[in-house]
Amino acid sequence: MRDRSDELRVARDQIEQLVQAIVEIGSDLDLDGTLQRIVKAAMELTGARSGALGIRGGDGGFVSFICAGIDADLGRQFGKLSVGEGLRIDDFSTHPQAAEMAAGPLRVRALLAVPIAVRGADFGNLYLADDRPAYVFSESQDRAARALASAAAVAIDNARLFARERETAKWTTASREITTALLSGDPQTGPLQLIVNRALALAEAEQAILLVPSEAGLSAAEIDTLVVAATAGRYASEVIGQQVPVDRSTTGGVARSGIPLITDSFQYPIEGFTDVGERPAIVIPLIADETALGVIAVARNPQQPPFDTGYLELVSDFARHAAIALALAAGREHALNRQLAQADTLDDALRGATEELRRLWRARRVIAVTFPTRRHPGETTGDSVDLLAAGEATRWADLPTDTRQILRSLRDGDLLRPYVSEPGAAGIALQHPEGVLVVWIDLAEPRAFTLEDQTLLTMQAGRLGQGLHRVHQVDQQRETALALQHAILGPAHLPQGFAVRYQAASRPLQVGGDWYDVVDLADGRIGLIVGDCVGHGLAAATIMGQLRSACRALLLERPSPRIALAGLDRFAAQLPGAQCTTAVCAVLNPETGELVYSSAGHPPPILLHADGTTEVLEDGRTIPVGVRPDRARPEAKIFLPARSVLLLYTDGLIERRGHSLDDGIARVCALMQQSREGDLEHLANQIMAELAPSDGYQDDVALLLHRYPVPLEVDFPPDVGGLAGIRVTLRDWLNRAGVGSEQVHAVLVAAGEAVANAIEHGHRDASSGVVSLRATASATEVKLTIADSGSWKQPRPAAEPHRGRGMTLMRALMQEVVINPETGGTTVHLTARIV
């Protein structure tokens, strides 16, 4: 009875001990720790002096032993025992398998061995041994050990799953890091090096190499040679640059098939890699868009466990992401980048990118929501968001509450981390120059966003963020530069009849040493200056600013180009860096077309006549500014013919390496002849565009165009009493524009009809208002615009025949009559081709 109760007590204690042991072995999820705790718990449970846990590898052989109470080398001897369903031996020395074991120092008397199966697979064996003479393992200890083994299997399984999760997370994080690093374009570490470094570290390998096709852009089938482009770990310097034929190599086979593999031998010798001897290795292809970008081979040292098949998947995922990132990083001409590069403003960039994302994802809709930066944490920006949508017109207020909630939470979460909780949709937050941008993509069909998709989205979002930042910077710089340019380069308001262009060689900051200026002088004349300081950029610009102001002041004081340039000579002599500035200075009488000009070593002005002939104004020229301050300066005078165009410019327009200045001037003349039809702005555009070298202007360019006569601009009250005066003004202008007297009369009548209509019909009911008359001349035409602020009564010729007579006259006398009746007033455009 007592024995029985003792036995029961012992059994109960054992169960408690066992439960305790099971609880302990599962106490954390670290696999190594778990295995060690299993051995210890088994020893405690049975009182055995030594224990070991043998772990089998993929091929069934033992790969490692965890030992307690005995030396690891001795423990490994247990691996030779055939355990089967389990062994319990009281005296091992008499056992037939004892011979299998090395006789040596392993002293085993009592032995207990139980197999451990994890998810049906033979994981390994648990061995318990004791060398004390009287020691035997009881049947209950055997059972306890078996119970422990099955509990251990669960703990091992958990620990393994956890290790796998952790491993997966490590590789996924690595993919992200590579994506981010490639985005940042870190010049210190090339993208290939980055990938190989990560692969080495994550696989805990001793060597990793990355091979790429020796020729870029080939399909997997076309590649014939791989070359080691990046290495990490041992023998890095020996192996770099080695060539490997695709046909006869293991790495080549992987590149071609796209299928990763685990191996310990390589077909083709790679010095510094395969000659190290057999060791566990894994070979993974880098494939994006069906193009083989390369192959990664990672090798562990011979003592490390080989790679298992689960690893293959893990590393393949990593390689796939790396390949996508690589392909995207390499694809500088990527459509998204193009969109961003073309945009001038943030809004344009974002609008273009949103459309592009929709196209790339074949999405039903892409929303881009900009949340402005909160100035302090507590501030609620409420719903003050900017929403842009591509695909479907969408307003923030129309979005479902939960969508708005998700978008807000994305704003507050990590940047560049895709959110993919629902199929067919994904969101990501990124830095916007003015806050946080959340991009939301609704796919056309509700498919899942794969890991690959997420990498792609992260990559795109990163690019977008960078692109927006760049656009913002350039935008701000440009604004600053433009303000600066306007402040020091030329007049704030250009009078009618002039066109200017300016392009600095130093981009994007649009300042340089060239300048143009148009100055209204006291007597109604107009000063024109184009100049060119030595040098480029900001240094030249500061000199230029001073010379420009000085020249302006000199002209205002004495409207004589000769005297102004002489004054500039004395000024420049005092200003370091101003010597050798070239300039052409002219004073124009806009009433008569009289042009007095003087040139200080500057390329000659060009005059384009209305008939298309050109004239180079070579007179009135002497040395550049500030060289001989006391020398007298010459002056020349011409009268600008009607509808001629005067061009002042700097040498950047005509200078080309290997060509003379005369060639350049001839090119300008030819182009002006060709482009003489149309207005001044058109001519200016043509000159800048057509004369630009294929790689852009290498020097600053400034140009100033004037067509004589300046356009006529008259505003007058809608009063018939003013008609005669307006005709006088228009007649004078038409005479200046070189229109023959008969045609002057025709234009006067047509314009008179339009003006009379404006007065009679447009302002019949209102005594106030303004009628405006504009007239411009081109080489071959005069164009008039008569605008009123009222609304015409449409004439009905049948009912009131005399009402239609004015219109008939206009149409008969002019080549073109266009009437635009709008609510704010009616505008009549008249065109007469000059005969």
Added chain:
Amino acid sequence: MTTPLTLDTTRSSDGQLVLTATGEIDLSNIEPFTDALDTAAAEADRSGNGTFVVDLSAVKYLDSAGVNVLFPHAEHIRVIAHPFLVRLLEISGFSGLASVQAAPPPVQT
């Protein structure tokens, strides 16, 4: 202010009633021109065959308002016009109804 226009009705040596206009004719002075035409027409009716001459050879400008007031008298007048005006009267269709004769171009217009 109205556009300067002088209107003068005389009888030529052959007894023909002549309305001579000098200046420019537009909306601002169309009324005196209309009145002068009407007066001349009445005078012609009363004293002669009902026809009269409108001499516009010193009129440098005439717009559709002027043409409009000539139309009612088309069958009864003979117009002498400055060469510039001849084309205008053609375009407006007035020449089809009335006799229009170009004045010799003046030395200075």
